[in-house]
Amino acid sequence: xTAERTSQIEWRLELIQVPVADIDRAKAFYADQAxxxxxxxxxxxxxxxFVQLTPPGSACSIALTSGAHQMAPGSLEGLxxxxxxxxxxxxxxxxxxxxxxxxxxxxWGRFVFFADPDGNRWAVQQIG
Numbered sequence: 270x271t272a273e274r275t276s277q278i279e280w281r282l283e284l285i286q287v288p289v290a291d292i293d294r295a296k297a298f299y300a301d302q303a304x305x306x307x308x309x310x311x312x313x314x315x316x317x318x319f320v321q322l323t324p325p326g327s328a329c330s331i332a333l334t335s336g337a338h339q340m341a342p343g344s345l346e347g348l349x350x351x352x353x354x355x356x357x358x359x360x361x362x363x364x365x366x367x368x369x370x371x372x373x374x375x376x377w378g379r380f381v382f383f384a385d386p387d388g389n390r391w392a393v394q395q396i397g
Contacts, residue, residue: 284321285348287331288340289387295333296320298385302365305331324350343388355379355395362393369393 289295299305305322308330312318316336323330327350352358355372359381362369370382379395 282329285329285331286338286340287333287348287385287389288338288342288344289333289385289389290342291386292318292320292333292335294386296322299331299333302362302367303383303385304361304365343385346390347392348389349392349394351394351396353395355381355393358393358395 287295296307296310299322300307303324305324307320307322309319309321311320314336318335319337320333321330322333350358356379359369359372362381362383367383370380373380373382378397381393382390383393384390
């Protein structure tokens with residue numbers, strides 16, 4: 270495949286699995302503290318539960334699942350949210366009880382960082 274060739278298929282990233290040890294604890298963190306919208310919570314079987322949460326304004330959601338994958342809880346890093354005002358985002362997260370870093374300035378944007386109760390690590394970026 271050459272660089273000039275373009276796909277006619279529209280590829281949309283819409284769901285990312287986030288491995289957690291306790292779905293109820295993680296759901297409470299993401300909904301109550303991080304401010305994500307709880308979209309679905311479905312117990313498929315005794316072994317399989319699916320919880321979908323979406324950051325406000327995002328086309329991509331996260332899924333908290335049990336029995337669906339082999340990823341170790343807390344093993345994700347580099348998950349990234351993009352906001353217009355990182356200082357306002359930091360203030361909101363801190364007000365909701367999230368342990369969030371101070372604002373850090375880099376040549377490629379301004380960032381704050383936080384982790385969920387299992388240690389999955391997030392970056393919040395303001396571009397420009």
